[in-house]
Amino acid sequence: MIEIADLTKRYGSFTAVDSVSLTVEQGQFTVLLGPSGSGKTTVLRMINRMVEPTSGRVLLNGVDTATMRPESLRRTMGYVIQNTGLFPNMTIRRNVATVPRLLGWDRRRIEERVSEMLDLVGLDPDTYASKYPHQLSGGEAQRVGVARALAADPPVLLMDEPFGAVDPLTRERLQLEMKRLHAKLRKTIVFVTHDIDEAVLLADRIALLREGHLEQYAAPEKLWIEPASEFVKGFFGENLGLRIMARHCLSSVPFKPLDPSVSCAAAPHVEDSVTLKEALAELVGAKATKLIVCHEGAPRGVVDFETLVKALGDGSAPA
Amino acid sequence: MIGWRTRAGTLGHWAGVTVLGAVTAWMTFDATGFELLLRFLVPDQRAVLYPTKPLSVLMGEQVYLTMASSAIALVVGVTLGLIALSRAGKPFRDLIMSVGNLAQTVPSVAIMALVIPLTGYGAEPVVIALVLYSILPIMLNVVAGIESVSPDAIDAATGMGMTPRQRFLSVQLPLAMPVIMGGVKNMLVINVSAATLGAVVAAGGLGMPILAGFKEYNDAYILEGALPSITLALFIDRLLSPPDTRDEAVA
Numbered sequence: 001m002i003e004i005a006d007l008t009k010r011y012g013s014f015t016a017v018d019s020v021s022l023t024v025e026q027g028q029f030t031v032l033l034g035p036s037g038s039g040k041t042t043v044l045r046m047i048n049r050m051v052e053p054t055s056g057r058v059l060l061n062g063v064d065t066a067t068m069r070p071e072s073l074r075r076t077m078g079y080v081i082q083n084t085g086l087f088p089n090m091t092i093r094r095n096v097a098t099v100p101r102l103l104g105w106d107r108r109r110i111e112e113r114v115s116e117m118l119d120l121v122g123l124d125p126d127t128y129a130s131k132y133p134h135q136l137s138g139g140e141a142q143r144v145g146v147a148r149a150l151a152a153d154p155p156v157l158l159m160d161e162p163f164g165a166v167d168p169l170t171r172e173r174l175q176l177e178m179k180r181l182h183a184k185l186r187k188t189i190v191f192v193t194h195d196i197d198e199a200v201l202l203a204d205r206i207a208l209l210r211e212g213h214l215e216q217y218a219a220p221e222k223l224w225i226e227p228a229s230e231f232v233k234g235f236f237g238e239n240l241g242l243r244i245m246a247r248h249c250l251s252s253v254p255f256k257p258l259d260p261s262v263s264c265a266a267a268p269h270v271e272d273s274v275t276l277k278e279a280l281a282e283l284v285g286a287k288a289t290k291l292i293v294c295h296e297g298a299p300r301g302v303v304d305f306e307t308l309v310k311a312l313g314d315g316s317a318p319a
Numbered sequence: 320m321i322g323w324r325t326r327a328g329t330l331g332h333w334a335g336v337t338v339l340g341a342v343t344a345w346m347t348f349d350a351t352g353f354e355l356l357l358r359f360l361v362p363d364q365r366a367v368l369y370p371t372k373p374l375s376v377l378m379g380e381q382v383y384l385t386m387a388s389s390a391i392a393l394v395v396g397v398t399l400g401l402i403a404l405s406r407a408g409k410p411f412r413d414l415i416m417s418v419g420n421l422a423q424t425v426p427s428v429a430i431m432a433l434v435i436p437l438t439g440y441g442a443e444p445v446v447i448a449l450v451l452y453s454i455l456p457i458m459l460n461v462v463a464g465i466e467s468v469s470p471d472a473i474d475a476a477t478g479m480g481m482t483p484r485q486r487f488l489s490v491q492l493p494l495a496m497p498v499i500m501g502g503v504k505n506m507l508v509i510n511v512s513a514a515t516l517g518a519v520v521a522a523g524g525l526g527m528p529i530l531a532g533f534k535e536y537n538d539a540y541i542l543e544g545a546l547p548s549i550t551l552a553l554f555i556d557r558l559l560s561p562p563d564t565r566d567e568a569v570a
Contacts, residue, residue, distance in 0.1 A: 050478060074480035085475025089493045099479050148479075158478075 001026050007056035009042050016042045018212040027186040031199040034209035040192045044158055047190060048074045075099055078149030078157040082164045084141045086133040092144050093129040099152040117147035139170035159191045175201055200243040208232055220244050244312055245276035253311040255293050255301025264294040272300060276308055332562035339554035346547045347378045357539045367539035369528035378547060380523035384442060384514040388449035389507055396457025404465055419455035427452055427513060431520055445517040453506045460502025464495030504559035511552045
């Protein structure tokens with residue numbers, strides 16, 4: 001758990017971060033979101049003491065990080081940055097092994113861990129371990145960056161616009177994989193971005209910053225239903241509802257009951273594994289008022305527009 | 320993933336190094352053979368080999384002058400470069416740089432003339448002149464090399480918990496090495512030829528037959544000193560140039 005209390009950073013007369021307080025629960029995916037100059041990266045860098053706060057504290061599991069040796073603190077937090085920061089003079093194997101080597105793991109354990117990490121991020125160790133960073137595509141390099149950050153199994157992962165420099169298609173795939181990794185590993189993640197879609201897709205909670213101030217810190221659904229200010233409302237815009245629909249799976253929605261004799265092939269239908277947004281698109285595309293929800297070809301219920309919207313409207317839909 | 324082109328590049332590189340090394344060694348140690356070559360090149364000259372000292376001794380002196388001055392310049396240049404880069408040295412950086420610059424503007428011969436009253440004739444004035452001349456390029460390349468390291472790599476190294484020392488030794492220094500080695504190579508190549516100046520102040524070296532050739536209008540002596548000096552410089556240049564191992568990036 002990371003507790004940020006009254007964190008402030010001033011550079012001369014300029015206040016980059018102004019008294020920000022927020023708590024990131026164990027295993028929670030928190031996104032620091034905001035326009036450029038909002039202080040989000042500065043907040044992130046104060047968590048691992050790459051930037052020392054002017055005032056305020058960061059507690060890691062109740063311990064004030066100011067009392068810890070910065071190097072030891074950083075070795076317990078995976079760190080991923082936009083341009084990967086892979087070491088061009090080292091193979092992928094050596095890059096991924098960085099923190100385990102700093103921690104003095106033995107050779108065999110490191111070798112096993114490197115293979116395991118490359119597998120985890122979808123890169124074949126036999127193909128990639130001996131390559132150098134310049135031989136990788138942007139997406140592959142960023143996967144290695146994530147593998148390297150996770151190598152010593154840190155409980156916390158800090159990510160600073162990690163997918164900002166890759167092409168949109170790759171970015172989307174990396175985002176989905178990040179979501180999968182988080183679901184699997186349950187790391188506490190603090191993730192900086194200025195991309196609203198990315199934030200809404202990935203975050204358990206979003207901290208929206210503006211000019212160093214924390215505007216609101218809440219789940220995306222709550223930001224939609226109860227925006228704390230006009231700025232919050234305006235920042236997310238009209239599309240937030242639709243973006244939130246992309247977060248939820250149709251199977252999480254209470255369907256309307258269905259006449260058991262209806263077959264899936266007979267009428268417009270969707271699989272229950274799609275997102276609400278995809279179900280809505282299907283509904284509009286089929287020019288229908290309702291869809292039969294199927295699970296591996298067997299009908300399970302009916303959804304219509306009202307069901308889809310209500311699923312979000314009360315804010316109860318699970319993240 | 321070493322392609323044939325990479326392997327061919329490496330092979331060609333080492334072939335060049337071997338040939339240049341062998342030619343230099345041949346001229347140095349096979350006096351009879353080298354004499355035949357000089358007679359062929361300068362047919363109308365009666366004596367083609369400088370009589371005072373054999374070429375192997377002259378080469379030894381040449382290598383000594385080059386290595387002694389380069390080693391000292393390397394230590395001083397790297398130290399000054401690191402001081403200029405350090406937090407404490409930042410304010411003095413311009414000063415250090417301009418002192419280095421100044422040292423390079425003074426002609427080596429003038430430096431030798433100035434230090435001879437203090438050191439007397441021999442190797443010392445040459446070594447001092449070459450050192451003063453070589454410090455700047457080494458220092459500049461150390462600074463340029465370290466500063467060329469990508470800030471992202473440094474940020475990542477710090478963020479993953481490397482101490483400043485670990486970061487310097489395992490990230491900054493290796494990444495700066497090609498640039499620093501480029502400076503070392505240039506220094507050695509320049510010093511090999513510049514060490515021929517030693518003849519002027521009785522420090523020996525390959526400059527002696529050249530100087531004698533001047534005085535006695537004997538082109539063969541000049542070639543005897545110049546040819547091994549040239550091949551030695553080329554040998555060092557090739558030896559320290561990285562082979563062309565660039566591999567095509569995977570798309």
